[in-house]
Amino acid sequence: MQSLSPPLGEFDLIQRFFKTQSEAMLTANPESVTLGIGDDCALLKADPHEEIAITSDMLVSGRHFFADADPEWLGWKALAVNLSDLSAMGATPLGFTLALALPKVDPSWLEAFSKGLFAIANQYACPLIGGDTTAGPLNICITAFGSIPKEKAIRRSGALDGDDIWTSGTVGDARLTLAALRHEITLSQMDLTLIETRMHQPTPRVELGIALRGIANSALDISDGLLGDLKHILKQSNKDAEVFLDRLPKSITLLKQSVDLQNQYAACGGDDYELCFTAHASQRGAIEKMSADLHLPLTQIGIIKPMQQSTPEITLINSAGRILNPEEAKSLLQSFDHFA
Amino acid sequence: MQSLSPPLGEFDLIQRFFKTQSEAMLTANPESVTLGIGDDCALLKADPHEEIAITSDMLVSGRHFFADADPEWLGWKALAVNLSDLSAMGATPLGFTLALALPKVDPSWLEAFSKGLFAIANQYACPLIGGDTTAGPLNICITAFGSIPKEKAIRRSGALDGDDIWTSGTVGDARLTLAALRHEITLSQMDLTLIETRMHQPTPRVELGIALRGIANSALDISDGLLGDLKHILKQSNKDAEVFLDRLPKSITLLKQSVDLQNQYAACGGDDYELCFTAHASQRGAIEKMSADLHLPLTQIGIIKPMQQSTPEITLINSAGRILNPEEAKSLLQSFDHFA
Known part of the structure; x- marks a missing residue:
């Protein structure tokens, strides 16, 4: 230096x-x-x-x-x-x-x-x-x-059976912006203007992270895609998870796209820099108050489950309450894209 | 991360x-x-x-x-x-x-x-x-x-009038190695083998740095060349310095080169990663004991002086005790080379 x-x-x-x-x-x-x-x-x-x-x-x-x-x-x-x-x-x-x-x-x-x-x-x-x-x-x-x-750091390894899984803000807009810039999809200039800062000038959730001390059992930031990053929590906590696709929080711009694309981008698009965290159900009131205080949507998107196999699994549940079969889930996860 | x-x-x-x-x-x-x-x-x-x-x-x-x-x-x-x-x-x-x-x-x-x-x-x-x-x-x-x-960090800004200026180990070998690899000079394979690790695998002076707590008034590591780096101490301490060229510690390999090249490489060659530090004259005994304990040569090469002008100056003194005139000093310093 x-x-x-x-x-x-x-x-x-x-x-x-x-x-x-x-x-x-x-x-x-x-x-x-x-x-x-x-x-x-x-x-x-x-x-x-x-x-x-x-x-x-x-x-x-x-x-x-x-x-x-x-x-x-x-x-x-x-x-x-x-x-x-x-x-x-x-x-x-x-x-x-x-x-x-x-x-x-x-x-x-x-x-x-x-x-x-x-x-x-x-x-x-x-x-x-x-x-x-x-x-x-x-x-x-x-x-x-x-x-x-001391001892207050929120680690990836702390998720407990039955924990709610939460995500902050909305997810998928950075990936949607990238798709527009790559001409994979067409967005109106107005729509692009609404979401492009999500990719270019992401907002780190500093106040939220501090507020979650003593409330969240585990947390990480969503950089590579919600489901891929959630897997890191599951691996380090030795847990499975259920995720409800229709609960994934999406911007009004993303909601204009096809449901398949919405789900792909929200579940797997990278570069969102929202927090994904888990907390006991008894914390729901505290988290809702936190959301109001911070003017930041916090959405419960799933549940932590005991691990059934030797590796952690995420069960995806669609809007009809039906579990996606492996083929459907794979087709969703294949969209996983690292901005490579 | x-x-x-x-x-x-x-x-x-x-x-x-x-x-x-x-x-x-x-x-x-x-x-x-x-x-x-x-x-x-x-x-x-x-x-x-x-x-x-x-x-x-x-x-x-x-x-x-x-x-x-x-x-x-x-x-x-x-x-x-x-x-x-x-x-x-x-x-x-x-x-x-x-x-x-x-x-x-x-x-x-x-x-x-x-x-x-x-x-x-x-x-x-x-x-x-x-x-x-x-x-x-x-x-x-x-x-x-x-x-x-706390309060024990050795800063660049702590040099005091009359402080001895010291350097550890020998200086100039990394630059000599670079010159040989660039075919600017010719070294025997034996000589190259003796010094090339000075460029490729430098030894950080960790034990020396720790031993100098409470003894050195200022210090830095020599990465860009002894005189250039010493200037950082002088600038931050608002001091001048006198440096005795024939005291610069040189390896037996460097001592085989011409006196001009010896002085250039020792004074201005980069990548040595020795420490240059200053200490009150009363610390000479402690520093000599440190040198013996660490099996590391420590050489007093100059003296800190009050600053005479608005910018710090280094006066170079040759083996005859004569002050180099500005032209001579400039010709030496021009060899300054950043491995660019």
Whole structure:
């Protein structure tokens, strides 16, 4: 981390730019970060009653975003996906490091990127505390830190028999936007405008994650698709699940599509960054109040069941209350798409 | 950090491989890491008397290493440069995250890379606690964490008037190796064998960094070249420095080269990962004992001076005790080379 004060003269400009905004944030909130950008390491103060949650995501051009992606959206999204991981554990953001490989120094690109980055950093009081910059194919690697009271982290492994399965917000819109941008489907400009920020500027559910401490038994964020991600909870908790397809929360835009496509995108589309969590039925009242307080829909979409086989299974139930046969379920799950 | 359990089937293999070795390390040393790979975040336990030091470095093919670099060396070096940053603050390694972009899944490359990575991770008891893997141009981003007693971190900004300036080990061999590999100079195979690990498998000075707590007033690791890096201490401490060129510690291999080349490589060659630190003259005895205990040469190479102008200056003094004139100094510094 000699960096953020490194090689190329041009890079000095970049780093000074990041550094100024970073220092402004540290001044505003000096409690947790003892030392920010400019030394060999950053320093975080350790609260004796807290644990530090750590997450790292690498975004690569062509895989996680289009090569010509709006850099302001990209700056936002690069931090958003990490804040989403923090929220899935119930952690409060503390700060982040940014390692950035850039093919060339393009001041207007950098200005827009940092605008998006600091917009979300400021919104969640999560300062940039260090990092690295180098020449190379475009690559954005953020490592984010959060704090959470000891023993309160919401793990994937905590789901219990009979738990309700919940999801926040709506699911499927990021996948619907991708389909429109790929010309797989046609959306009106109005519809696209309504949903495209779901893909480009996802909202990490930070407040929800914090509110779920002590209420949710397990949680994760939906990045690869609801059913695929739910499987991670089931695997780590050794459980099965029943999911009611017609309960999956969908936007009015997605509801205009065919029922098959609605279900595919809502169940399997990636990049939603909503939280999927499980909680005992006795928490329904608390969760409904939470939904009202946060102005965020929270929908019970299924139930955790004891594991029947050696691997966890999800039983899908359609709107008529009928269990999908393996062929039907497979045809739905095949739509699973990793934005590859 | 849904990752390390992500998209491509092939990647599952990789991640399971990293995960197994990671879990073995956590089991051996369960005190600091509450949760490792496999959830949305890793969890570090916070010691109330400690701060967490954080550093992040991104290594890119063609810039930080040759495209055909030995993957075992690469795995070692990727963590070594981060441990070097931790040691420069005096921090004890706690763990690291690895974000890795790979152009393709090559099992033999990955096996060698992880062999080098876990060799150094085990040597310094620094477990892999999380990360991300994706397809993309080869990029290795490691973020490492260390712990250090509160207020004991050795900062770049602490140098005081009259402090001795010290450097560990020898400097210039990594640059000499690079010159030989680039055919800028010719070395015997024997000489190359003696020094090439200095470039490929640098030794982070972790024990030295810890020993320097309470003794050094300032420190950093030498990654971009001794004089260039010393300038960072001077800038942050608002000081000048005098450096005695003939005191720079050089290997017997480097000492076979011309005096001009010796001085250039020792003063300005990058990638050494030795520590440069400053300490009051009263600490000389303690530092000499430290050198003997650690079996590591520690050499006093200069003195910190009050700053005379608005920017920090380094005065270079040659073997005859004569101050280099600006032209001579510039000609030396121009060799400064960032492995670009």
